[in-house]
Amino acid sequence: AAQPTLDVLSWLDARVKEALVECYGPELRDAPSLVTLATKPDFGDYQCNVAMPLAKQLRSAPRAIAAELSAALRLDGVCEPPEIAGPGFLNLRLTRAFLTSELGKMLADDERCGVAPAAPAQRVVVDYSSPNIAKEMHVGHLRSTILGDTLAKLLEFLGHDVLRLNHVGDWGTQFGMLILHLRDEAPAVLAGEAQLELSDLVQLYKQSKARFDADEAFQRDARAEVVRLQAGDERSLSAWKALVEQSEAAFRQVYETLGVDPRLQTRGESFYNPMLPEVIATLREASLLQESDGAQCVFLDGYKNREGAPQPMIVQKSDGGFMYSTTDLAAVAHRVKVERAQRVLYVTDAGQAQHFQQVFEISRLAGMVPEGVSLEHVPFGLVLSEDGKKFKTRSGETVKLTALLDEALARARADVTARLQAEGREESEEFIAKVSHAVGIGAVKYADLAMNRNSNYKFSFDKMLSLSGNTAPYMLYAYARIRGIERRVAQELGGEGGVQSEEGAVKLLLLEDAELNLARHLLRVGEVVREVERDLLPSKLCEYIFELSSKFNQFYESCPVLQAESAEVQRSRLALCQVTASVLRLNLGLLGMEALEAI
Ligand code: ARG
Numbered sequence: 001a002a003q004p005t006l007d008v009l010s011w012l013d014a015r016v017k018e019a020l021v022e023c024y025g026p027e028l029r030d031a032p033s034l035v036t037l038a039t040k041p042d043f044g045d046y047q048c049n050v051a052m053p054l055a056k057q058l059r060s061a062p063r064a065i066a067a068e069l070s071a072a073l074r075l076d077g078v079c080e081p082p083e084i085a086g087p088g089f090l091n092l093r094l095t096r097a098f099l100t101s102e103l104g105k106m107l108a109d110d111e112r113c114g115v116a117p118a119a120p121a122q123r124v125v126v127d128y129s130s131p132n133i134a135k136e137m138h139v140g141h142l143r144s145t146i147l148g149d150t151l152a153k154l155l156e157f158l159g160h161d162v163l164r165l166n167h168v169g170d171w172g173t174q175f176g177m178l179i180l181h182l183r184d185e186a187p188a189v190l191a192g193e194a195q196l197e198l199s200d201l202v203q204l205y206k207q208s209k210a211r212f213d214a215d216e217a218f219q220r221d222a223r224a225e226v227v228r229l230q231a232g233d234e235r236s237l238s239a240w241k242a243l244v245e246q247s248e249a250a251f252r253q254v255y256e257t258l259g260v261d262p263r264l265q266t267r268g269e270s271f272y273n274p275m276l277p278e279v280i281a282t283l284r285e286a287s288l289l290q291e292s293d294g295a296q297c298v299f300l301d302g303y304k305n306r307e308g309a310p311q312p313m314i315v316q317k318s319d320g321g322f323m324y325s326t327t328d329l330a331a332v333a334h335r336v337k338v339e340r341a342q343r344v345l346y347v348t349d350a351g352q353a354q355h356f357q358q359v360f361e362i363s364r365l366a367g368m369v370p371e372g373v374s375l376e377h378v379p380f381g382l383v384l385s386e387d388g389k390k391f392k393t394r395s396g397e398t399v400k401l402t403a404l405l406d407e408a409l410a411r412a413r414a415d416v417t418a419r420l421q422a423e424g425r426e427e428s429e430e431f432i433a434k435v436s437h438a439v440g441i442g443a444v445k446y447a448d449l450a451m452n453r454n455s456n457y458k459f460s461f462d463k464m465l466s467l468s469g470n471t472a473p474y475m476l477y478a479y480a481r482i483r484g485i486e487r488r489v490a491q492e493l494g495g496e497g498g499v500q501s502e503e504g505a506v507k508l509l510l511l512e513d514a515e516l517n518l519a520r521h522l523l524r525v526g527e528v529v530r531e532v533e534r535d536l537l538p539s540k541l542c543e544y545i546f547e548l549s550s551k552f553n554q555f556y557e558s559c560p561v562l563q564a565e566s567a568e569v570q571r572s573r574l575a576l577c578q579v580t581a582s583v584l585r586l587n588l589g590l591l592g593m594e595a596l597e598a599i
Contacts, residue, residue, distance in 0.1 A: 446464065
């Protein structure tokens, strides 16, 4: 069975804590160890900065503390004896023997690359994508879909039990006016006898809104329709279902093109409708409700509107209707109680930060959330057009996602065809279609994921499809190139199909600096994945593989593989190629991209 590699960062953390207790007593058991990655390669691989802040507390010189810790640290051959630097840093360098044996484990574990599963595993709900019925899915939903899908994959890879939920906006007062309007304009649609394009549905939605705003009688009827719908009236419900189905068919098309995990389960706002009265009752019992202008509200300290007046969360309007927030409170309760979630992630635009803060706080105050359960908003910035403005078509309309993805595919195909032609290659239509899809869709996803999600990003086809820089095409080519090298060497070695991956079969020789540097970086993969598990920033995976490919290039330039000086060295270098390819494939997979063997 595959053996996981050591999580060096947390292992060092534990060793420093031990040394602290040994040197200065049990009071220091909970002191932070301040072990980090080295800020410069000159400082080694890791550094420990604990001596400086301790100096005052221990009334001693930081360098003296560093020396005492250094003597007490039991590094078991993982690191060279520490070096004391500057005011009292401890510089830690992994030993060659340790790197060699860890890389051996990675070589034997093509699938997980030595990354240990999380212990304990958690039940995690990831709420993502979540578009709205009868509206176009916009680029914000695209971001949520891509980010959420990646986070779900990563958490699942670490062994967590992940439930993917699509909190579709399929409920609310807008459906009253929409159904009413469709009864006049398109009765066959409501009867399920005719299909509407989503864009027509959106048009009809806009018209119904205009009618609602202009016509009082229509307004009254629409409200009555909502009441009928929410009370479960057959005729209303079946009309509503027809609408939902048509929108969802359009969403599914986008998901399919994007390759979103099919286990993403639609559980829209309507699902929680029967639970809403109970939410109000719970809030009332917890004495959190207050009436304001006929509406039921929860006032929390610290939430103010622009004028500085207290900003409550409204949970029930004066006409009895419930709100987006009421549904979210019901969803928290359901996810925690019925789904037994220990961690719930909400992937939405940063504009909803305050909404979620309030929902989390209120659900805790109301006793809906047991201790130890973590509710986390995973916010992201806006998608802007290249000129930094709102992302719109030239005529000022919202960009349709299907059109956007189609364009990415068409551009990728043009790029791929041109490149094949330049290389004088003739490939089958099947090959071209496959590569264009991987490049085009990969480019859209990667461009989104490579950005720190908290920032706004500018959507640029030219940039995301560029062959240079931290882009999908670059990474896909990097992977295919390594696979190509492996194939050629394997041929040379007599068609063995690569080095054997059982442990001990290959003797890894990390002789050159470039080999050591590559090995060090490869070994960090687990650390990076676990970091993303905590801070939910997939951009760190992209940074990591981008750096990996540059480390690989340095290695490949200074350490010939095809022309290696001996068969032994060649085998070892081929093994490094293999581990690099596996680590790349693993990361691309987590990023929702397909690593192609040839491109
Ligand atoms: N439908 C919402 C929107 O389009 C997103 C829902 C996010 N999830 C949630 N539980 N509120 O903005």
